[in-house]
Amino acid sequence: xxxxxxxxxxxxxPEVKEQAEEILSQLGIPxxxxxNMLYKQIIITHSIPFSLSASRRPLTREDMxxxxxxxxxxxxxxxxxxxxxxxxxxxFDMLRTEx
Numbered sequence: 001x002x003x004x005x006x007x008x009x010x011x012x013x014p015e016v017k018e019q020a021e022e023i024l025s026q027l028g029i030p031x032x033x034x035x036n037m038l039y040k041q042i043i044i045t046h047s048i049p050f051s052l053s054a055s056r057r058p059l060t061r062e063d064m065x066x067x068x069x070x071x072x073x074x075x076x077x078x079x080x081x082x083x084x085x086x087x088x089x090x091x092f093d094m095l096r097t098e099x
Contacts, residue, residue: 008035 024034041049061069079085 004032004036 020034021031024031038049064072
């Protein structure tokens, strides 16, 4: 069995994380095992292993009030200033190296 030395950093809504981890706990599956299972299914199927659909159009500026829009923009700016983001080309290069 390969050593598990790679880390995945993902930002999720706190409520989503809490609800999912409660269900995983009831199933006796740690979140890291569930994520590993998802990644393995992506490799096996060469796709997302569940159906994706857009039943609603994406949220636009017109859909948001000024407070919501400004909060979203501030969050993005704060992440950029903190160096949280990386160029997409770098991320794809890393993925190609690991796969």
